[in-house]
């Protein structure tokens with residue numbers, strides 16, 4: 481049984497073949513990310529493959545047009561995309577000097593650290609009531625903050641999550657956010673993010689979206705997949721974390 485940020489309690493099986501069981505069940509957000517990384521028999525979201533698909537390549541292509549030295553990847557999971565940024569992006573003096581991944585699941589963080597020793601990983605929950613004191617052992621002031629595929633899991637307090645995400649960056653820093661929409665006509669979080677336009681509006685509270693791309697990849701059922709990139713709003717022009 482799982483209490484999560486005021487969400488309904490839902491029973492999750494101890495072991496499941498289907499990682500979705502730990503995320504959404506019966507039209508509710510379960511959000512047992514730690515249980516999922518510990519017990520799911522398949523790799524959640526098939527991250528080991530998806531971090532190298534066209535969607536991820538588009539993100540790398542967007543980011544490659546700029547130089548970033550210090551990068552923070554929020555909701556990094558197993559860190560496969562985090563590690564791509566370290567290897568493939570260019571900072572002012574070669575490889576980015578610091579690439580850090582944060583995730584709510586300690587198991588994900590531990591595995592990411594073992595898989596990608598060239599990056600640093602730490603536990604961080606965007607919705608923790610104790611933020612920023614429980615903010616991971618990372619500084620803020622990043623040149624780039626990234627959040628791929630995370631917003632549906634923090635939708636219950638989206639304003640706080642976005643403000644904290646943006647607050648990890650330095651003044652003048654940039655953000656990349658991606659999110660795919662579900663194939664169904666109704667979905668959890670629809671009240672808050674009911675359309676691509678609404679997603680654009682929410683993101684615009686913290687960033688100036690300079691690049692917006694909606695892609696439909698048949699591999700992912702042809703669902704709309706939004707990529708937003710641009711500078712964060714100046715600190716005094718955006719909501720406080």
Ligand SMILES: C[S@@+](CC[C@H](N)C(=O)[O-])C[C@H]1O[C@@H](n2cnc3c(N)ncnc32)[C@H](O)[C@@H]1O
Nearest residue numbers: 513527555556557583584605606607628629633
């Ligand atoms: C769809 S996965 C994305 C993983 C990775 N960003 C990628 O692109 O492969 C979503 C991730 O968000 C993490 N997450 C969910 N809620 C979170 C929160 N409140 N704070 C930080 N991370 C969270 C989950 O543990 C999971 O690893």
